[in-house]
Amino acid sequence: MRSRPLSIAFIVRDPLPPRRADVLTLFGAEMPRHGVHTELVGQAGVDAPAPWSAGGMHVVGSLGSRFAAVCSPFWDLLGLLRAWRRTRPGCIQVRDKVASAVLAWLAARCLGLPFVYWMSFPIVEGYEVRRDALAGRGRNPLWLAHALRARISRLAIYRLVLPRADHVFVQSEAMRAWLAGQGVARLRMTAVPMGVDVDLFDRGAIAPSTDPRLDGRRVVLYLGSVAQSRRSDFLLEVVQLLRARAPEVLLVIAGDAPSPDEMAWMRREIAGRGLDKHVLLTGWLPQRAALGYAVRAEAGLSPIPRGPLFDVSSPTKLVEYLALGIPSVANDIPDQAQVIAQSGAGLCVPMQAQAFAEATLRLLADPALAARLGARGPGWVRAHRSYGILARKVAQAYGDICPPCGPIR
Structure with a gap:
């Protein structure tokens, strides 16, 4: 157990309430056992609201809105403010978002908090695949929009966010090696592969x-x-x-x-x-x-x-x-x-x-x-791949990222 509890403000890309096991099970069920609680921040999906017993949930805006792509970074900033008011987090963490990561990094530096990026998917490369798919249809305004998004996102993630993050959680050892090849320090990365809830899969x-x-x-x-x-x-x-x-x-x-x-x-x-x-x-x-x-x-x-x-x-x-x-x-x-x-x-x-x-x-x-x-x-x-095992690994990483919160016992 952790000697003192830690609360993290966690901005997620997926709709809230969460359905992905690596958020719902890892952060919702396992991390509180290690004294790590989560203030989730993000946009609403189609599911009905559900309680988040592992901390707090701050839903601002909706992914169903036509303005979601433009407004979500500012919605996330508002949600982050609400999380800050509710409980002073020990760090700010962003998962698979680009503009929100830039704003959250600035907020973390203003507040004197560690900033953490969680990369479960190479989002920039995903944008580039979409750009290249559209290129086959001619250089139209839609292609130009995707090309600009891909270019700006690459600069934001690989020039600003990852080099300045206090820690980066990645999806696999292969992703860790790939990012190390792009200049991200290996010691600042922790690989957290997908796991299962072994009780559910009994x-x-x-x-x-x-x-x-x-x-x-x-x-x-x-x-x-x-x-x-x-x-x-x-x-x-x-x-x-x-x-x-x-x-x-x-x-x-x-x-x-x-x-x-x-x-x-x-x-x-x-x-x-x-x-x-x-x-x-x-x-x-x-x-x-x-x-x-x-x-x-x-x-x-x-x-x-x-x-x-x-x-x-x-x-x-x-x-x-x-x-x-x-x-x-x-x-x-x-x-x-x-x-x-x-x-x-x-x-x-x-x-x-x-x-x-x-x-x-x-x-x-x-x-x-x-x-x-x-x-x-x-x-x-x-x-090796139960969320109980993975949670301990993640909790130990937070013990290094946020040392005032105390070591893992």
Whole structure:
């Protein structure tokens, strides 16, 4: 435990109340056990207001507003002021925001507080990918707007925010190495990969789905969102190869898409390939229902496209499969390769349809191998990727960032 409690003002990009586990579980449930409380600041989403027992929640503005992109930095500054009035924070932290990070850094310096940046995604590179996608349609005003945003954001993050931050939390060791190559001091960075709530993902406490469409099928699972940017149609290429040698195979895609257009695209792809009898696209499900489908699976798939956006990521789905004891096939982005190598709970192959299909067929054809791999997952996750373990690492970092708050005991 911490000798004295610490309160941090935390500006987040995602809508409030939070739904992401690395905010909801890590900061909402685990960090208070180490004496670290959080004043969340951000904009409202579509969910109904919910209490935040780990500190306070200051919702200013709405992400549904047409002015959100312009107003959110000033809304965040107002929320930060409210957090300051409620409880004097020991530091100010910003997650994945650019203009808000600049204003928050200035506020931290005026108040004499440490400033922390939490990078869960290379947001600047994301802007540049969007800019380049629009370039193919000609240099129009929309392209120019995205090009300016990308350029200004790069200057703000890499010239101002990261070099002057007292500490930077990153998503993975690969992201830490990448930022070190851009001049950010390694000693000022802490890698916090995605984890799981091991109680929630306790297989023994999950009721298997009774969906009759799963009966008599060789169920393979993809747990996560559907998106063209994630090359979700790759899964369909794998299924086309699988059904030739395992006609009873059924891929369950337990997840939703970020927009109705993306979901419609996926349904068209399934129908166009004649895979309606081999792919079950559930759409959004309550988490317990999704996990009910998951524990019916014989193998879990985690293909993540290679490239600057995802090579530094830390995907949740692979760790979730391991926590549930599901033997997995994952491709070789750095974090997934490390998880497979350390846990021995799955097979790591390149993101090629033939390679994924062969690895999946190997698991389906060898139940003894699948059982050995699956049995290694839960213990490894409890020891390395539970949010209880990750919370202690984060709390120790705050002990160094905010030494007056006392050491971790």
